[in-house]
Amino acid sequence: MFKIITKRQLNDQVVLMEVEAPFIAKKAQAGQFIIFRVDEKGERIPLTIADYDREKGTVTIIFQTIGASTQRLSLLNEGDYILDFVGPLGVATHFDKDIKKVAVIGGGVGCAIAYPQAKMLYNKSIEVDLIAGFRNKEIVILEKEMKNVSTNLFITTDDGSYGAKGFVTEVLKKQIDSGVKYDTVVAIGPIPMMKFVCDVTKPHNIKTLVSLNPIMIDGTGMCGGCRVTVNGETKYACVDGPDFDGHQVDFDELMIRNASYHSNEKAHICRLTGGVNNG
Ligand SMILES: Cc1cc2nc3c(=O)[nH]c(=O)nc-3n(C[C@H](O)[C@H](O)[C@H](O)COP(=O)(O)OP(=O)(O)OC[C@H]3O[C@@H](n4cnc5c(N)ncnc54)[C@H](O)[C@@H]3O)c2cc1C
Numbered sequence: 001m002f003k004i005i006t007k008r009q010l011n012d013q014v015v016l017m018e019v020e021a022p023f024i025a026k027k028a029q030a031g032q033f034i035i036f037r038v039d040e041k042g043e044r045i046p047l048t049i050a051d052y053d054r055e056k057g058t059v060t061i062i063f064q065t066i067g068a069s070t071q072r073l074s075l076l077n078e079g080d081y082i083l084d085f086v087g088p089l090g091v092a093t094h095f096d097k098d099i100k101k102v103a104v105i106g107g108g109v110g111c112a113i114a115y116p117q118a119k120m121l122y123n124k125s126i127e128v129d130l131i132a133g134f135r136n137k138e139i140v141i142l143e144k145e146m147k148n149v150s151t152n153l154f155i156t157t158d159d160g161s162y163g164a165k166g167f168v169t170e171v172l173k174k175q176i177d178s179g180v181k182y183d184t185v186v187a188i189g190p191i192p193m194m195k196f197v198c199d200v201t202k203p204h205n206i207k208t209l210v211s212l213n214p215i216m217i218d219g220t221g222m223c224g225g226c227r228v229t230v231n232g233e234t235k236y237a238c239v240d241g242p243d244f245d246g247h248q249v250d251f252d253e254l255m256i257r258n259a260s261y262h263s264n265e266k267a268h269i270c271r272l273t274g275g276v277n278n279g
Pocket residue numbers: 033043044045046047048049062063064065066067068069070071109112113212213214215216217242258259261262265266267
């Protein structure tokens with residue numbers, strides 16, 4: 001059982017939880033994830049390790065309440081326990097040794113995953129341009145935290161209600177066109193966003209890492225659920241990733257596979273009990 005130490009609502013749909021998990025905190029690195037199960041009937045759900053504190057023995061997760069399992073998790077409070085919390089899983093993000101300037105791009109809740117990447121790079125004295133995109137001002141998260149781990153922070157909103165109006169790709173393109181030289185670009189967010197970032201960087205031959213979010217079940221390379229095609233080969237995101245070279249990823253296939261269970265995933269919240277059920 002894993003105790004929730006802190007719970008913070010970052011916006012209407014996004015929750016931060018600091019969870020007591022000393023063995024995971026001891027080994028966690030940027031880019032890795034955990035799989036949790038709220039209770040015995042719960043699904044196994046992957047979430048990225050947004051932060052960790054080795055001394056306190058805690059791991060921070062930031063998640064969007066999107067369907068039944070994340071809603072169930074969001075109903076827990078400080079002092080409550082999560083049944084299973086397994087990790088760290090996946091391969092830590094690997095950057096080339098001699099990089100000097102990186103653009104880290106987060107889309108929506110993807111900023112929660114972009115943040116630890118930016119923090120790790122910034123702490124190694126690498127210049128970080130962090131480009132964070134949101135649909136509107138109401139859902140902007142982690143602004144202060146992202147500012148603290150970036151050389152320049154650019155915020156965009158689709159409707160222009162905060163920061164620059166438009167998409168993250170427009171800022172990236174402007175930066176590149178104005179002569180800024182990035183050794184690597186990291187993109188984390190909705191699949192179309194990562195695909196479009198790759199379309200911007202490919203003609204300039206800028207190495208681009210993306211963090212893939214296929215459906216995962218066991219998280220250990222056994223079930224095949226998270227298979228993705230990278231450079232024409234089948235890879236398992238849970239053990240070979242979740243980070244891959246974006247220029248080699250078959251995003252269209254990933255989008256189709258991720259939509260496979262949409263009709264089964266509709267969550268029902270009981271108005272009498274507040275309980276969450278699928279179907
Ligand atoms: C490696 C990895 C890291 C992730 N990190 C984060 C994170 O830090 N924060 C965050 O908000 N989300 C993260 N996600 C996505 C998160 O796992 C899904 O939002 C969550 O599984 C939704 O489950 P649900 O039951 O609440 O919603 P559902 O309604 O069941 O599903 C909504 C959507 O979530 C995805 N999903 C559902 N079940 C799974 C599953 N077992 N594995 C993967 N995706 C699934 C599907 O795209 C689905 O359409 C990550 C996914 C992966 C693979």
